[in-house]
Amino acid sequence: MNLQSMFRDFNPGKLIVWVCLGSFTALLALRLDGELDWSYWAVFSPIWVWKALVVLGALVGNIVWLKNPQYRLEGQSYIQYRALLISLGLHLFLLMFEVLAADKLENHRHAWVSVFAPLILISIVSIAACIWAVKHDRSFELELFCSVNLLQFIFIALRLDEYIRWPWEIVLVPAWILLCVSVVAVLYSIIFAGLLLRMHDVNPDRRRTSMNSAIGYTCLVAPLLIFLITLASKLNGNTSATYTSVVSPLYISYTTLILMSFTTKRANQWWFGLRKDVCQFLLGVCPLLQEYANISYSLPQDSRPSRTPQAAEAGLASGDNKRDGATSSRRLEHRVVVPALSLEVPD
Structure with a gap:
């Protein structure tokens, strides 16, 4: 039980994001099934918590940046501060989309095209953000997700406003393409892990890492594929399944992403002005x-390979x-x- 890797690689921001998204998914499914009579503003409460933490963390980080010019000379402070500003801008546009979506579901006063407009703008800006992140070796999960789903957002908005009347299987074609690429990557990781297991001269740590990656990617992609298939069938009216059962495979993916937050890259150290990892900050407190x-x-290993009498x-x-x-x-x-x-x- 070695906590060294957890203190080094834990990313609390991603943990908060996946927990909030999991809670929101459950509340939204229950609301669509009629099990809850809450307003959609209350259903979106986990999303508001997530965005409030983002805004508060960025605000405190900017205050510390402005009041302490000497901190700007530490390592990659300028790069991390710019990454903080880029992430804050994307989250603010995402917050605008979420507010419009909640208002649309509650009051039906907007067209879906106008609701998805901030999300489409985010997708366009995210392309440049991804290029900047690759150049400076920064993580860009949100930016990558938005940029590759630009066409999907447009199709969903047009279908909800009935500008197009395609079946949902066709509307979700961009998502099918991305999932097909992901399935190929998963199959490659499984084959690669199997080959390493048969090579006895390979480092055991490398075999263990490849096996964990194959299991993690499988638990992430397979539930997403099942979710999209059942969702398209539900939206087309071909099944009587509830939305709660439709989103249930997503919780396998959420659990996998939560576990991956303990083995991912470090978070931006300017959130809340800590200038260090959250775990290191807590250890100091x-x-x-x-x-x-x-x-x-x-702990000792119970099983040992048997030896010959000569050995x-x-x-x-x-x-x-x-x-x-x-x-x-x-x-x-x-x-x-x-x-x-x-x-x-x-x-």
Whole structure:
């Protein structure tokens, strides 16, 4: 149980995003099924929480940036600050789309084309944002999602306003294309992981990483494919399934994305003006967590490969039995993950 990788790679922003989206999906499905009589403004409450945290974090980060010019000389502060501004702008346009969508569902006062207009604008701007992120080695999941779905957003808006009367299977053609590419990538990762398992000279960590990637991508893409198939059938009126059952496969994908938030790239350190990872900030605030993070536990392996009598005799001659006896007991290892605090006890 080693917490070093979690403290190094955990991205709390993505964790908040997927939890909020999962909660919103459940509330929206229940509202469409008539199980809830809440207004759509209340149904969108997880989305408002997500956007409030984004705006508050960016506001605090800008205040710290303006009041402390000396912080701008630290490493890649300028690049991270620009990434913060780009992300804030995209989230504000996304918030505009969500407000218009909630108002449309509640009051029916707008056309869907006008509701999707901010989302279409985001998709166009996201293309330039993706190029900038690749150039500066920044993560760009939201920007990539918006840019590749530009045509899909246009089709959905035109279909909801009945400018086109295509079946939903045809309306979702851009999504089918993206999923087909994703399925090919998943199959490649599975084949690659299987080949590495058969190669005994490959590093075990590399085999484990490839297997985890194959499982993660499968649990991410397969539920999305099932969701789109059942959603298209539901919208066409070909099934009597509830929206709750239609969105149920999405929770496998949400769970996978939540787990991936612990092994992803670090978040922007200018959110809330922390200038460090959130885990490092919490470790500094709570000294007891520092002591816990500096401890890792290693348990012995129960199964060992059997040895031939010749190998056993060779091991006995070289003192191998002593080493086996020393490693068979449970041991406690201390690894320095974060700077430990020194505690002085007064006389």
